[in-house]
Amino acid sequence: MTTQRIHNFNAGPSALPLAVLEEMQKSLLNYKGSGMSVMEISHRSHWFDEILEDTIIRIRRLLDLGPEFDVLFIQGGASLQFAMVPMNFLGQGDSADFVDTGTWSSKAIAEAKIQNKTVRVVASSKDRNYCYIPKSMAFDPQAAFVHLTSNNTIKGTQWHGFPDTGQVPIITDMSSDILSRPMDMTGIGMIYAGAQKNIGPAGVALVIIRKDLLERIPETLPTMLSYKTFAQNNSMFNTPPCFTIYAIQLVMTWLEDTCGGLDAVGKVNGEKARLLYEVIDQSTDFYTGTADKDSRSLMNVTFRLPDEGLEKRFVEEALKHEMGGLKGHKSVGGCRASIYNATTLYSVSVLADFMKHFEAKHG
Numbered sequence: 486m487t488t489q490r491i492h493n494f495n496a497g498p499s500a501l502p503l504a505v506l507e508e509m510q511k512s513l514l515n516y517k518g519s520g521m522s523v524m525e526i527s528h529r530s531h532w533f534d535e536i537l538e539d540t541i542i543r544i545r546r547l548l549d550l551g552p553e554f555d556v557l558f559i560q561g562g563a564s565l566q567f568a569m570v571p572m573n574f575l576g577q578g579d580s581a582d583f584v585d586t587g588t589w590s591s592k593a594i595a596e597a598k599i600q601n602k603t604v605r606v607v608a609s610s611k612d613r614n615y616c617y618i619p620k621s622m623a624f625d626p627q628a629a630f631v632h633l634t635s636n637n638t639i640k641g642t643q644w645h646g647f648p649d650t651g652q653v654p655i656i657t658d659m660s661s662d663i664l665s666r667p668m669d670m671t672g673i674g675m676i677y678a679g680a681q682k683n684i685g686p687a688g689v690a691l692v693i694i695r696k697d698l699l700e701r702i703p704e705t706l707p708t709m710l711s712y713k714t715f716a717q718n719n720s721m722f723n724t725p726p727c728f729t730i731y732a733i734q735l736v737m738t739w740l741e742d743t744c745g746g747l748d749a750v751g752k753v754n755g756e757k758a759r760l761l762y763e764v765i766d767q768s769t770d771f772y773t774g775t776a777d778k779d780s781r782s783l784m785n786v787t788f789r790l791p792d793e794g795l796e797k798r799f800v801e802e803a804l805k806h807e808m809g810g811l812k813g814h815k816s817v818g819g820c821r822a823s824i825y826n827a828t829t830l831y832s833v834s835v836l837a838d839f840m841k842h843f844e845a846k847h848g
């Protein structure tokens with residue numbers, strides 16, 4: 486079994502830890518002696534109560550969250566969050582500040598505009614196809630929130646520390662870098678993240694929300710579109726995506742017990758990114774990183790080769806050597822290696838070696 490698995494550099498859904506997959510496999514027919522699959526148990530059973538509770542406790546511990554935060558699970562992925570954030574937090578006369586750092590930020594902005602909400606784009610890196618994180622911007626101290634995309638999965642850029650927004654809460658899309666390193670919660674009002682990159686399989690968004698923000702939410706929203714519903718019912722107003730949450734529990738257990746928490750995970754992730762950027766920087770006109778050096782993502786390494794023919798060949802030959810998922814997003818072109826938590830340092834070192842050989846052969 487194990488030997489048939491490739492080095493997985495998919496952007497999302499993406500690699501899951503092997504130990505997690507094996508544990509899931511064991512639970513498919515008879516979960517903890519229940520005589521039922523983990524997919525067949527009731528979401529109101531003590532088995533699922535324990536899964537949900539333990540998952541939340543582990544997320545709190547990993548991120549060192551204080552009691553002022555709620556941890557929620559909401560279906561609809563990160564894309565539904567683009568719509569729910571303005572719906573819940575932008576009332577009549579309110580305005581929000583957005584920083585536009587790529588495809589996902591732009592989509593978040595578009596969802597606010599569809600609802601006729603007042604949006605200020607305070608900075609954008611669109612002028613250079615989003616290859617950097619803007620350095621200077623002036624926030625409106627009266628804004629309801631500031632929206633930032635923490636890691637730009639497609640463009641390969643990442644905020645390495647959030648700006649000071651004063652009293653204005655930051656709402657951040659961390660779909661592709663949540664739990665990849667320790668997190669400073671100062672200034673954070675809310676985090677959301679689609680599960681399928683760094684948390685587990687697809688099917689849910691993790692939402693971490695500061696409780697005082699719940700008070701701002703109007704009563705007029707449809708039940709399933711209000712964060713209050715999820716907060717008041719511990720994400721169990723209706724049937725949650727039980728299996729996805731179970732898988733998340735296993736990933737959180739792996740992060741704590743096998744990896745040793747986010748300090749350790751962050752070090753390994755830094756080393757993984759360093760290996761690949763080193764190959765790119767040492768190459769002479771063969772590999773070119775698409776992101777400015779000071780804005781580079783530690784999760785999605787984007788690069789180009791001298792021409793599209795070579796890029797195609799690179800992806801094909803990599804696959805022959807059991808490395809998958811290296812084709813870049815169509816809006817950037819080129820290649821992309823997504824190196825989330827579950828992609829091992831070993832897999833990344835295999836890729837780095839392959840890149841060097843490929844350059845020696847074709848450069």
Ligand SMILES: *Cc1c(COP(=O)(O)O)cnc(C)c1O
Pocket residue numbers: 497561562563564565589634636637638658659660661679680682
């Ligand atoms: C993948 C991704 C999304 C979209 O997530 P869905 O769960 O598919 O809606 C949004 N934002 C970022 C940063 C992403 O990487």
